[in-house]
Amino acid sequence: MDEQLDFAPCGYVSLNDESTILDINKTLLGLLDYKLQELQGQHINLILTHASQTFYQLYFFPMIRLQEKVDAMYIALKTKSGQEIPILLNASRNKRGGKFFNDCACFPMKERYEYEQALLAAKKETDQRNQMKKKQIEELGMLRNELECKQNELLELNEKLRTLAETDGLTGLKNRRCLQESLTLNLNSQAGQLQPISLLLMDIDYFKEINDTYGHMTGDRVLQEMGQLLEEESRKEDIAARYGGEEFALILPNTDKSDALKIAERIRLHVEKANWGKSAITISIGAATLQPGDTESSLQSKADNALYASKNGGRNQVTHASDLT
Known part of the structure; x- marks a missing residue:
């Protein structure tokens, strides 16, 4: 303890959370007629009157833990000879070296009446608190259970909202x-690594004619079944999404050009051979594989160009961006 604090015009004592006296200045030692070695390491109760011990446990300790400070608390200290000294106590809770300290400044009171009145009021309130303790514990338990239920409901609602925010309502695929977010995440996670990433963009051939001929309800059913087909053809790590209208996309992590073309051709054949009811359905597919310097935007642009090449080349076929001149 530095000399200024040691001889400050008020008492100072520092306690840990077990109410053990860690340090005390000479001003307070002189007031209590103790030596440092007699108090250091002792419980604070050694220098508290009996009534103040109860007051300390019920008010001071909970308040310092909850509010991290105590302002203008009236309490009584006991000297080595047993003399009672009323004081005004201010305290703050501080963290030093990873440990908490409850630092207290003690000001001897000139007016004792106010202290005694506060102590009597504290005793009365203590009696009332003891009577209400069981009821408060029960109410606290009920509130805790209610809070847990509300928290669980909120978590479930947030999960539903998250699912709705990222899901296409018609097909059940990602929107x-x-x-876009998944593609960005995959590209960022693979930055500087050797694993390839491929992207497939797919478009249902002549979809407008399906809507015009059989109606939009039939068109919606085709889109739903196409979404289900893509889910069936996707691997666990793949991300299938409705790209927009009759267009679909498939992110293929850890997939090079050769494997991307195999997957795309398998999907194309599955669509071609599937039973669509009134009309045969085919798709055109554009594929692109990430190259050094590519971004999510450039990768999508390459796949889009490959898709247009498939459609312009007669539809119902697969084209890889790297094969375009």
């Missing part, structure tokens, strides 16, 4: 916004 385009989620696709």
Whole structure:
């Protein structure tokens, strides 16, 4: 303890959370007629009157833990000879070296009446608190259970909202916004690594004619079944999404050009051979594989160009961006 604090015009004592006296200045030692070695390491109760011990446990300790400070608390100290000294106590809770300290400044009171009145009021309130303790514990338990239920309901609602925010309502696949985020995440996670990433963009051939001929309800059913087909053809790590309208996309992590073309061709054949009811359905597919310097935007642009090449080349075929001149 530095000399200024040691001889400050008020008492100072520092306690840990077990109410053990860690340090005390000479001003307070002189007031209590103790030596440092007699108090250091002792419980604070050694220098508290009996009534103040109860007051300390019920008010001071909970308040310092909850509010991290105590302002203008009236309490009584006991000297070595047993003399009672009323004081005004201010305290703050501080962290030093990873440990908490409860630092207290003690001001001897000139007016004792106010202290005694506060102590009597504290005793009365203590009696009332003891009577209400069981009821408060029960109410606290009920509130805790209610809070846990509300928290669980909120977590479930947040999960539902998150799912709705990233899911296409018609097909159940991821929506385009989620696709963009997933593509960005995959590209960032693979930055500087050797694992390839491929992207497939797919478009249902002559979809407008399906809507015009059989109606939009049939068109919606085709989109739903196409979404289910893509889910069935996707691997666990793949991300299938509705890109927009009759267009779909498939992110293929850890997939090079050769494997991307195999997957795309398998999907194309599955669509071609599937039973669509009134009309045969085919798709055109554009594929692109990440190259050094590519971004999510450039990768999508390459796949889009490959898709247009498939459609312009007669539809119902697969084209890889790297094969375009």
